Amino acid sequence: MLNLVKSLINSRIITEDSTSWGEGFGRGLPIIHQESCLADCPKCENTCPTGALKNKVINPRGCIFCHSCLRSCPVNAITETEIPVISSSVSTEQLGQELRSKLKKDCRRSLHIRYVDAGSCNGCDFEINSVTNPVYDIQQYGIDFVASPRHADMLLVTGSVTRNLEIALQKTYEACPKPTLVVAVGACACGGGIFKEAYAAGGGVGKHLPVDVYVPGCPPTPALIIKGILAAIDRG
Amino acid sequence: MCNQPFWKVFSEHPDCDLIKITTNGAVRNIKLGVPVSKFSEAVDMLKKQGAFLVTMTATDKRQQFGIFTVYTVFALPGENTIIELKVVLDAEQPSYPSITPLIPAAHWLEREMKDMFGIIPVGHPDLRRLAVHGDWPEDIYPLRKDFAANTVVPRVTGKLEFCSVEGEGLFQVPVGPIHAGIIEPGHFRFFTFGEDVIDLQAQLFYTHRGIEKAAEGKHYADAALVAERICGVCSASHSVAYAQAIETLAGVAVPKRALYIRTILLEMERLYNHIGDIGNMCAGIGFSFGISRGAMLKERLMRMNMRLTGHRYLRGMVIPGGIQKDVANTSEISSELKEVEQELKKITSIMLASQSLVDRMRTTGILPKEVALALGAVGPAARASGVKRDLRTELPYGAYADFAFKIPTQIEGDVLSRLNQRIEESEQTFAILQQAFLHLSEGALAVELPNLPPYRTAVGYTESARGANVHWVMSGPDNRIFRYMVRSASHCNWPVLPLCVPGNIVPDFPLINKSFELCYACLDR
Ligand code: SF4
Ligand code: SF4
Numbered sequence: 001m002l003n004l005v006k007s008l009i010n011s012r013i014i015t016e017d018s019t020s021w022g023e024g025f026g027r028g029l030p031i032i033h034q035e036s037c038l039a040d041c042p043k044c045e046n047t048c049p050t051g052a053l054k055n056k057v058i059n060p061r062g063c064i065f066c067h068s069c070l071r072s073c074p075v076n077a078i079t080e081t082e083i084p085v086i087s088s089s090v091s092t093e094q095l096g097q098e099l100r101s102k103l104k105k106d107c108r109r110s111l112h113i114r115y116v117d118a119g120s121c122n123g124c125d126f127e128i129n130s131v132t133n134p135v136y137d138i139q140q141y142g143i144d145f146v147a148s149p150r151h152a153d154m155l156l157v158t159g160s161v162t163r164n165l166e167i168a169l170q171k172t173y174e175a176c177p178k179p180t181l182v183v184a185v186g187a188c189a190c191g192g193g194i195f196k197e198a199y200a201a202g203g204g205v206g207k208h209l210p211v212d213v214y215v216p217g218c219p220p221t222p223a224l225i226i227k228g229i230l231a232a233i234d235r236g
Numbered sequence: 237m238c239n240q241p242f243w244k245v246f247s248e249h250p251d252c253d254l255i256k257i258t259t260n261g262a263v264r265n266i267k268l269g270v271p272v273s274k275f276s277e278a279v280d281m282l283k284k285q286g287a288f289l290v291t292m293t294a295t296d297k298r299q300q301f302g303i304f305t306v307y308t309v310f311a312l313p314g315e316n317t318i319i320e321l322k323v324v325l326d327a328e329q330p331s332y333p334s335i336t337p338l339i340p341a342a343h344w345l346e347r348e349m350k351d352m353f354g355i356i357p358v359g360h361p362d363l364r365r366l367a368v369h370g371d372w373p374e375d376i377y378p379l380r381k382d383f384a385a386n387t388v389v390p391r392v393t394g395k396l397e398f399c400s401v402e403g404e405g406l407f408q409v410p411v412g413p414i415h416a417g418i419i420e421p422g423h424f425r426f427f428t429f430g431e432d433v434i435d436l437q438a439q440l441f442y443t444h445r446g447i448e449k450a451a452e453g454k455h456y457a458d459a460a461l462v463a464e465r466i467c468g469v470c471s472a473s474h475s476v477a478y479a480q481a482i483e484t485l486a487g488v489a490v491p492k493r494a495l496y497i498r499t500i501l502l503e504m505e506r507l508y509n510h511i512g513d514i515g516n517m518c519a520g521i522g523f524s525f526g527i528s529r530g531a532m533l534k535e536r537l538m539r540m541n542m543r544l545t546g547h548r549y550l551r552g553m554v555i556p557g558g559i560q561k562d563v564a565n566t567s568e569i570s571s572e573l574k575e576v577e578q579e580l581k582k583i584t585s586i587m588l589a590s591q592s593l594v595d596r597m598r599t600t601g602i603l604p605k606e607v608a609l610a611l612g613a614v615g616p617a618a619r620a621s622g623v624k625r626d627l628r629t630e631l632p633y634g635a636y637a638d639f640a641f642k643i644p645t646q647i648e649g650d651v652l653s654r655l656n657q658r659i660e661e662s663e664q665t666f667a668i669l670q671q672a673f674l675h676l677s678e679g680a681l682a683v684e685l686p687n688l689p690p691y692r693t694a695v696g697y698t699e700s701a702r703g704a705n706v707h708w709v710m711s712g713p714d715n716r717i718f719r720y721m722v723r724s725a726s727h728c729n730w731p732v733l734p735l736c737v738p739g740n741i742v743p744d745f746p747l748i749n750k751s752f753e754l755c756y757a758c759l760d761r
Contacts, residue, residue, distance in 0.1 A: 004525055117419075122468040
């Protein structure tokens with residue numbers, strides 16, 4: 001007991017804010033520098049395992065950040081850049097843009113998130129767990145994870161939406177009070193990742209729910225996940 | 237009875253044929269074809285010689301050779317030997333005598349083969365579906381070759397199947413698939429009397445992504461990306477296991493530097509998992525000090541991973557043939573590890589000094605040694621019950637033979653033992669890492685692989701933080717994967733968990749569950 005108290009007293013505050021995250025945003029998004037790229041070279045496109053790289057343009061929602069393209073380029077015309085979070089410009093939900101803006105406005109100071117694993121590898125989920133650790137401490141933004149979708153303003157979804165979780169995801173969404181913000185976390189949730197659409201994998205959250213913000217990365221770092229969540233409520 | 241080695245007896249039999257004996261480092265691989273009629277006898281004989289089941293799977297070669305084939309892989313502890321039995325089955329009515337009555341550890345593997353291939357293990361005690369859910373139509377088998385990976389399979393009406401548990405005053409408590417916390421999906425059905433759990437059954441495979449099917453037909457280099465994405469927190473151990481299988485197929489030896497770097501990755505992975513789990517087990521009883529200190533230390537390790545490899549989960553490093561990217565900041569990391577070691581000591585000594593923590597964990601969720609052995613439990617869970625089995629020493633792979641370390645074990649098999657097991661294993665991991673950093677020599681990172689011979693099989697394995705991860709690969713034409721089977725540590729341990737819960741109260745389940753730290757993604761694939 002004494003040691004416990006001593007150890008507590010001796011510890012410093014280690015929570016970081018978004019300006020001091022020491023580690024950047026992880027393995028970045030490839031970027032092709034058109035000026036040095038060879039006109040008829042098909043190498044990077046042929047090597048890309050997901051089809052995210054087409055006609056020398058990279059779709060950040062389809063990329064799994066394997067960096068095969070970087071290594072394949074004979075003239076080093078591909079480098080990496082920070083992964084962007086992508087706000088979806090058209091939300092397909094019938095509830096209308098107005099209500100969603102109201103939600104964003106109302107939630108400016110506090111947000112409750114229900115997390116759903118819709119078939120991930122557990123990597124994204126561990127990083128979501130990390131955002132609650134004392135270092136990132138997402139609660140410092142007035143944001144918290146809740147146990148029930150009935151209490152949630154936002155669904156945070158990982159995984160490509162497998163056949164066996166499709167219904168559970170739909171039901172969770174339906175149980176949320178509307179309007180609900182949806183954030184897709186990770187390459188699998190953004191575009192199906194390497195599994196794409198198959199007998200068991202669902203091609204990403206966007207095929208099943210109206211997504212507000214995509215956070216690419218495999219997995220995205222905790223810092224990027226927080227950035228994505230804040231972007232969804234216009235605090236990014 | 238059998239003083240002669242098993243394979244000699246069998247290879248002299250007219251119906252059996254010894255396909256191949258090869259050695260891979262210190263490990264000998266024996267492949268043996270046996271007719272269906274002799275299969276049970278062969279398995280029985282192996283069992284009597286003390287072999288344990290490593291993996292079991294099937295292939296559909298109807299288009300090529302008009303057959304289904306079942307492969308069963310055993311290891312003979314103490315003899316550094318892996319034995320693969322190959323049984324050829326009829327294409328029209330594929331069935332064989334189930335080995336589950338002899339080797340209970342095979343029971344999920346055989347059910348999975350039935351779901352995925354329609355191969356019937358005759359005499360299996362429980363042929364309910366396992367890997368496909370109730371809404372999956374009968375007679376559609378996704379791993380058969382005439383099933384295209386992108387088939388849209390309709391849903392039929394069906395429901396969860398549980399073995400019935402009845403009695404006055406019994407309640408059923410359904411939980412999941414979506415859980416309250418930030419954890420993976422699975423459905424649990426508790427049968428309770430008051431607070432006491434009488435029985436626990438689970439429906440899993442919610443995160444089934446069709447990984448094995450997705451790898452089929454891919455070039456082995458692309459399939460490595462799939463292997464790396466089976467599980468986030470076992471990325472390194474899965475990718476090394478896969479790479480080892482491919483390297484065995486290609487018959488190449490990996491350069492020493494690459495082997496050492498792989499060891500560093502594997503042990504860093506073990507460390508962040510064990511430390512994360514030590515903290516998480518505190519979450520099972522609400523001991524906040526341990527939760528937050530464990531999480532902080534784990535975060536520190538994740539950042540060390542980032543500095544070492546450029547990825548918090550060590551992805552993008554391992555390729556068949558070696559390592560594709562060198563490690564950075566090694567001297568800095570190795571000295572920081574010493575601080576982490578001290579910090580862990582401090583945290584765990586405070587944890588174990590808490591009487592309420594020890595009281596909650598002691599005698600909770602006991603896994604008896606006999607059950608662990610019979611069901612083939614692996615990893616820290618098995619070792620905490622006194623089963624001294626660790627593939628790093630039992631079937632040495634990579635560079636592990638170069639390092640001095642111990643395999644700790646416990647006796648009681650309760651939650652506290654599993655906590656202590658992780659603490660003691662972490663100590664050994666620090667020792668291995670220091671040796672690996674110290675002796676990391678210069679040299680090539682990878683070798684070029686020659687073309688893979690088609691329709692050959694190989695097995696690659698690692699001892700991950702959760703136990704044995706076994707990857708079985710059959711090559712196809714043009715360096716492509718014909719069949720890929722992943723048996724993760726969680727695949728071995730999931731059937732064990734429900735047996736440790738009855739007799740405990742419902743609120744202890746999260747604690748017991750956390751002490752096993754089973755991964756759903758690894759099992760479901
Ligand atoms: S998936 Fe890999 S190869 Fe394709 S664009 Fe992304 S990093 Fe490049
Ligand atoms: S995006 Fe990557 S880390 Fe996230 S679930 Fe998919 S494979 Fe795993």
